[in-house]
Amino acid sequence: MWDYTDKVREHFLNPRNVGEIKDADAIGEVGSLACGDALKLYLKLDESKERIVDAKFQTFGCASAIASSSALTEMIKGKTLDEALNITNHEIAEFLGGLPEEKMHCSVMGQEALDVAIAKYRGTAVPSHGHDHEHMEMEGEIVCKCFGITDQFLKKVIASNELHTAEQVTHFTKAGGGCGGCIPKINELIAEVMGEQPKEEHKRPAKLTNLRKMQLIQDVLEKEVRPLLWADGGDLELIDIAGSLVQIAFRKACAGCVSSGHTAKFVEQKLREYVAEDIRVEEVEG
Amino acid sequence: MKEIYLDNNATTKVDDQVFEEMRPYFCEFYGNPSSMHFFGGQVQKKVDEARNRVASLLGALPEEIIFTSCGTESDNAAIRSALEVSPERRHIITTRVEHPAVLTLCRNLSKRGYRVTEIAVDGEGRLDVDELRSVIDEDTAIVSIMYANNETGVIFPVEEVGKIVKEKGALFHTDAVQAVGKIPMDMKNSTIDMLALSGHKLHAPKGIGALYLRKGVPFRPFMVGGHQERSRRAGTENSASIIALGKACELAGQFLDDENNRVMAMRDRLEKEILAIVPKVRVNGGLAERLPNTLSVAFEFVEGEAILLLLNEKGICASSGSACTSGSLEPSHVLRAMGVPFTCAHGSIRFSLSRFNTEDEINMVIRELPPVIHRLREMSPFGREVLVSN
Numbered sequence A: 001m002w003d004y005t006d007k008v009r010e011h012f013l014n015p016r017n018v019g020e021i022k023d024a025d026a027i028g029e030v031g032s033l034a035c036g037d038a039l040k041l042y043l044k045l046d047e048s049k050e051r052i053v054d055a056k057f058q059t060f061g062c063a064s065a066i067a068s069s070s071a072l073t074e075m076i077k078g079k080t081l082d083e084a085l086n087i088t089n090h091e092i093a094e095f096l097g098g099l100p101e102e103k104m105h106c107s108v109m110g111q112e113a114l115d116v117a118i119a120k121y122r123g124t125a126v127p128s129h130g131h132d133h134e135h136m137e138m139e140g141e142i143v144c145k146c147f148g149i150t151d152q153f154l155k156k157v158i159a160s161n162e163l164h165t166a167e168q169v170t171h172f173t174k175a176g177g178g179c180g181g182c183i184p185k186i187n188e189l190i191a192e193v194m195g196e197q198p199k200e201e202h203k204r205p206a207k208l209t210n211l212r213k214m215q216l217i218q219d220v221l222e223k224e225v226r227p228l229l230w231a232d233g234g235d236l237e238l239i240d241i242a243g244s245l246v247q248i249a250f251r252k253a254c255a256g257c258v259s260s261g262h263t264a265k266f267v268e269q270k271l272r273e274y275v276a277e278d279i280r281v282e283e284v285e286g
Numbered sequence B: 001m002k003e004i005y006l007d008n009n010a011t012t013k014v015d016d017q018v019f020e021e022m023r024p025y026f027c028e029f030y031g032n033p034s035s036m037h038f039f040g041g042q043v044q045k046k047v048d049e050a051r052n053r054v055a056s057l058l059g060a061l062p063e064e065i066i067f068t069s070c071g072t073e074s075d076n077a078a079i080r081s082a083l084e085v086s087p088e089r090r091h092i093i094t095t096r097v098e099h100p101a102v103l104t105l106c107r108n109l110s111k112r113g114y115r116v117t118e119i120a121v122d123g124e125g126r127l128d129v130d131e132l133r134s135v136i137d138e139d140t141a142i143v144s145i146m147y148a149n150n151e152t153g154v155i156f157p158v159e160e161v162g163k164i165v166k167e168k169g170a171l172f173h174t175d176a177v178q179a180v181g182k183i184p185m186d187m188k189n190s191t192i193d194m195l196a197l198s199g200h201k202l203h204a205p206k207g208i209g210a211l212y213l214r215k216g217v218p219f220r221p222f223m224v225g226g227h228q229e230r231s232r233r234a235g236t237e238n239s240a241s242i243i244a245l246g247k248a249c250e251l252a253g254q255f256l257d258d259e260n261n262r263v264m265a266m267r268d269r270l271e272k273e274i275l276a277i278v279p280k281v282r283v284n285g286g287l288a289e290r291l292p293n294t295l296s297v298a299f300e301f302v303e304g305e306a307i308l309l310l311l312n313e314k315g316i317c318a319s320s321g322s323a324c325t326s327g328s329l330e331p332s333h334v335l336r337a338m339g340v341p342f343t344c345a346h347g348s349i350r351f352s353l354s355r356f357n358t359e360d361e362i363n364m365v366i367r368e369l370p371p372v373i374h375r376l377r378e379m380s381p382f383g384r385e386v387l388v389s390n
């Protein structure tokens, strides 16, 4: 069982400001049913349209998601929009006496909904989740396809929370917690933000004989790629290797899956990472 | 607050009679059953009696029972042994919905050069036996397929599986941790070569398990050392717990009818009432043959952890297949393998009963659960239309 603080428990059991505001000035929506949590935040502003006079929320999610939403609405009431924008996810967690690290993404979701609401109200673009707001201009490129998370958003969370590992980024944003295909990119973003050199995790061999290369490709597929596919009920088969061209066929859940193109790219990325830069992966019927 | 314990697939209460049976074997009769003196010998007699009791629940011979430390050890011992006795065979077959005790082992073995096939299940959690038929071959060393699923209670057609396995000369192991004591089984008329069971799922303590090993099936021990358990499992016998497991199996045999009548009726009533009162609910594996005690229900538009914690406030203990209870971000591998839509998988709750549950407790759950779901749905931005009809 999670080790929640009394404050989290209390805000979960008696959440403040649940509901909707019919004539809200600003609404921010993040997350989705598929993701496992979602938050819709409603803001009502005063005459000058500067100060938040009322805030309400609707949340689908676990106890800490509900508690974080409740905390957020309490924190922003009475604040000007600019003051509200300065609230960090860390402060939301602190308000609750802390959250388990695996649950930090709940506090991030709160802050994100606030950003979205205010940005939408002001008509500016925001770095955020890509899932549910087709009408919104999203800034940045999607890094994590599983949870629809952009590089801009990740960079912001990495910087403001001083995150150093991909695991932390997953705890704070969920990115990387699905298929794991975006983890190398997350590591790059961490390096970029924190001004560190990316850790060379796998040394690519400098020069490969053809035989060695084929062995290595098989090895990487067996150890690094197939186990990940199995986790989602899929599989692949190596059909042929011709120089740098690797031909694979998808099996089970992957076969005929709409995102198999994305999976092929993922396989290619892995092979490039471990074997050689010039590898190309092609999906064939097999 | 008195707990209403409906999480018996996670672990069970040690039956008082079981505890009384094992109690003297800590401070009084603490002898080593392997010793030559009378003091160890009397423990040996009780260990033998326990072996008989376990064997009799399974319809097995006493010498076919090997005591282990838990279900996971039994699973590991069975699968590793099968691979060792036929080193030329390099293929393992299991299912996508196995317990981690089997699944993690198989996935690790796949990294050691074994070919592993995970058989799929359908939307109701039923095994795709045709897939098994098409993938099994002369290279298959072992087929490990659970007797019944821990999350949904869905029972697999193990005897049908065993027949297919035999045709190819492979060994058949089943993780029966959830099934033993809940449904009758008879190893005399079975195609199972090895079967794993666990004490704490049938009212014995944690830390004791057994492996059924069919007479004549070749075996290589997982634990080596002394000659205990006919050199099939080294290590001084956990005599008190073995004695407890024996008693628990004896009681399970006596309560088998109760389990399949009274307990099942309570489960069915709980299921029926929930479906009648709460809209937008589905039973995971509801159309399949299931264990008498297990009910997995998916509530749309709400998240499992939140449900569990609100039930917890009422003293009701259940578990969930939701991601948020495990620290992972994706819902349970079992529900995903069944293709349960994400909208439902996140809100899945498992109730698992035992003979210690009462009608009153079920009434209490039927009373407390619907308001919990309603309350969370009221809070949720999704599925608000269902509230109107509620």
Ligand code: FES
Pocket: A143, A144, A145, A146, A147, A175, A176, A177, A178, A179, A180, A181, A182, A183
């Ligand atoms: S793309 Fe990020 S976890 Fe799958």
